Amino acid sequence: MSDSKKASKRATRRAFLKTMAAGSAAALAAPALALAAEAKAAAEPKDVSKAKAAGPPRTPEIEKSIEEQKGYLKQALEAIRGYELPVNSEQAFVFAPLETPRAERGR
Numbered sequence: 460m461s462d463s464k465k466a467s468k469r470a471t472r473r474a475f476l477k478t479m480a481a482g483s484a485a486a487l488a489a490p491a492l493a494l495a496a497e498a499k500a501a502a503e504p505k506d507v508s509k510a511k512a513a514g515p516p517r518t519p520e521i522e523k524s525i526e527e528q529k530g531y532l533k534q535a536l537e538a539i540r541g542y543e544l545p546v547n548s549e550q551a552f553v554f555a556p557l558e559t560p561r562a563e564r565g566r
Contacts, residue, residue, distance in 0.1 A: 517525075
């Protein structure tokens with residue numbers, strides 16, 4: 460066998476052993492992680508999370524500002540949607556993703 464084939468087999472075996480070790484560690488840790496998640500869920504009161512998500516009450520000034528912003532958004536969307544494009548016009552742009560350079564393998 461050539462040296463390159465031996466090197467690739469060694470790397471494959473090494474990768475396999477790393478995968479097996481990681482899988483074994485995960486299998487051993489899974490019951491402990493499940494117990495920790497249950498304990499954490501039991502320790503947190505459920506009403507507190509809803510109160511945090513709601514935030515402080517909105518003042519009338521904030522409500523007025525939000526309604527004004529919704530009105531501006533509505534006007535902008537109506538203007539965009541109401542614009543008639545000429546028949547058979549060209550596209551404004553075409554998305555073309557750039558290729559990223561590949562990392563070199565031989566560090």
